[in-house]
Amino acid sequence: MEQVSSNIVKPELDHSAHQMVLYPITLKFQEVVYKVELKGKQEKTILNGVTGMVNPGELLAMLGPSGSGKTTLLTVIGGRLTGKLSGKITYNNQPFCGSTKRRTGFVTQDDVLYPHLTVTETLLFTAMLRLPKSLTQDEKVNHVDRVVTELGLSKCKNCMIGGPLFRGISGGEKKRVSIGQEMLINPSLLLLDEPTSGLDSTTAQRIMTTIKRLANGGRTVVTTIHQPSSRIYHMFDKVILLSEGSQIYYGPGSTALDYFYSIGFSTSVTVNPADPLLDLANGISPDSIQDYELGENAEEERKAVRKKLITCYETNISTKLKTDLCDLDVCNYKHAKEGLAGSRAQSEQWCTNWWHQFKVLLIRGIRERRFEAFNTLRIFQVISVAILAGLLWWRTPTSHIADRIAMLFFFSVFWGFYPLYNAVFTFPQERRMLIKERSSGMYRLSSYFLARTIGDLPLELALPTAFTFILYWMGGLKPDPTTFILSLLVVLYTVLVAQSLGLAIGAILLKDVKQATTLASVTTLVFLIAGGYYIQQIPPFIVWLKYLSYSYYCYKLLLGIQYDETDAYECSKGVYCKVADFRVVKSVGLDNLTMDLLVMALMLIGYRFVAYLALHRVR
Template identity: 75%
Template structure:
């Protein structure tokens, strides 16, 4: 085994990426030689996930990481992609340099699960990715042309206008989804391409097609590393090099074609023709060829497996490790090493954004609106809100001014319904987007602030249209004050209440990132706010009265009363007798004054809840 890599060419200004006259898979701006030495990764003090893994991958080569589930393949791949949170020791260099923002922008990472928006078509998915990941200096037409090249290169022309699909409706096939995921990374013309289980869940023909595509990309001068669980012999012989892991320890590193020969030389030979990957995985599991029959009969012990693993680790140290370290070191022109917390690498400080904040906001807003245009529950939500408005309008039909208790109840219903309905909808926003957010932020696609604002602004049309229709229906059917100014102020207060409620829902969702937990917390909170909202209990005990001031429903209810009534208003409290509205116990306990203070308190809530949601998203890993 001799290591030799072509020296990387000097970096150009990036214009080569955009030249359309050649196949994009056949050209790389900046070849990367990746070296990793003595990689150790531990969780806490006890569990070692990776234990002294060493290797090198040159431009044009495809390295496969093999091993059983839990052997550390994905962890190693994540570490090589600069995405591993926690303490990593060892040495990883890219052209003899440490990981940096510029390397991050030249690295494509395809995760095992295809994280894609189900309601976007293939071309929409790739165009939006191109608009976000390619430099703003490149025009939109050039970016679209680049997308067309990638679609042609990956054989996606037949399904270009098909929706991706999801659990609720059928879209493109699994193999096509995987190619779309690869295509998203190919758009940046990566020098280093990392793929986690690209053939997982695919039939052998589709898996072969995917790996043929990846092999072709590698032949264009890219450095390609992939984890793979159990490849067929056809797939196995497509790899240039193999790293075999067993419980985090390397037991083989070298050319894929000589693996069987190596294991035969250390006493693990097999007489019959077999898939090399099967033998390698058996060995990684501690199952030697001579003990396989015993194991199949169920008579094996963990001790026997442990002995096989120890023999393999010992043989690796003796026959491969020392020579490999020497050869890797001889290629190194720098002695840079580190033992540091690599989670700091995942931060956006490493990024020099290739697009402006406003460009990111516009593209993300457009993508969000496009994704929501086919939302399944829109019609259901519209029916739900309009039917409740009409039913409530019939129940409160032209309530006379003398029935002031019924009118107050209607105003409280406004405050409660539009205090809770948006909250429950907003709770789902970020937990449903979590995987997409992690994937795209890890790739440095956009700033968190542009995503956050685009997401919240994109939700507003539906969030504000429904309460507006609801208020138009119930306000006039219920016979509230028929004054245009009062109606407009009431509508604005309902919408204000919606925004505050939505903010709390976003905060709950972002803090917990789990729909079940967030909805449970939301239901407890809404119940407390309902009881303390100033309608059901007018004299709350002093030791718990503070709950009332945390409830935005209380402020919304108070403001709606203040718009409808003033201190000088009277109502017919009994036949021919008129009483002052302000003296009614239900209104006296809330009050009709200090409305600007209530508006200000709700403004603090609106900003505060959204700030909490934003800060919670900064910690999503």
């Protein structure tokens, strides 16, 4: 079993990439305390002095009821939690650093995967981002194939992951894909949060068998688990039992029941050892569980049981454990420390360069959104509005100057608001994926940001182009190719600016989409009113609002392209008036178009820069 696991990643990778060698990591965490601030400046202790150690080749399981601090402790070990944290966590007697991060695989409880990618595509794109640039494309593909085979995903390797709206692979297969993403880097330390959550017992057994096999290959594996079956429990080399953030047991899983029996908690004959352990973690003595459920002072009794368990742990296990950790010979880690130190300089750098990350992320984004790009509903929505508007403004005569100007304002309004609302959801929808991948050090934020925004351009620009083609000619605007092309460029320019504002709003309010859409609605209404069409004489104290509206600049540019100072229209029978003197046009003006273009360019760059800075806050 050990030989099978080690063969997954070592033979063909060692010669070409020093970073891929499996360096054993001994994990030690001592007196870990973590607190969070609640409302009213009160503090709550999530972890209260947790201590333990895991050696290479061992599988450590963290048990405990919901809210006991299992996931928090795992996140702390993975170097993904900051705040009021104290204690000492070392990896081969070294603190957490870039080299350790690159060698740590972290599988979250929820499978965060792109639904429209296949299993192979998901793993291949991960390999292209996380494996070092010294590996060729063929070597990365072969490595993905080996991981697919090892994890038993061969039958579904060409199937889509699936999501809430369409069926894909099963839950167990998704979990194995998530594990496979971390296995691609041949992690020395593998952390898994509730890998069996939501799975049936047979599938959970298969997942844990795979995890156990990975541990046997020389990896240090730590997992949280809520309710293991008896077969799964017997796979654990070590167990940590948590109760409301406090530790009540650390040691071999096989001796846990004997320990609790020795301190006065006799357990009835049970098939699954995890059941009485979880009862104890809840403060319920297994031999009197019915009395606790029916007793009037159940909560007080549970507190008493917990207090006794913590006291016994401090007396019987904690003191000896701390002594053992302190007495460990540092020389035992010399070989592993030298291996890590030798690659630390390289590991601190990105595995791939910026351009490679950008290309991979761009291709992945296009493949993931290829179905959205050809979304029939969106195409129908835009084309139907264009045709309906074209029929309403059908070949509007030049004498109907008010209708023609209203048509131009409609261009600025529709393509000032439609892309904004679509862009608002861009980053909130990918928040979980961004957190997961950035936590793993897969790519630079700048390469992701540009790839994500540029990948959306074909769809974002194709629809307004089709819209303009339809409405411009149906509406009877100036039949000049140059004027049409300039009008189209202004519309596309406005789309990019509106998209930029939507990205900024979505990035700032990343965690609350409702607030983001509300802010977008208020902003668009203000821009609509101040756009220069509805109100010509805005009071001086609030006139600055129109200069913030890109709809105003788009409207003005479209007017300036369609008309000049010498154009006239038939204002009454046989009488011609200058377009520039028409009330709506005069309030906006037909001059300073270059300045308007520069202001919109400033908005385009500024909004995107704000969005980029806002994404830097994502942790």
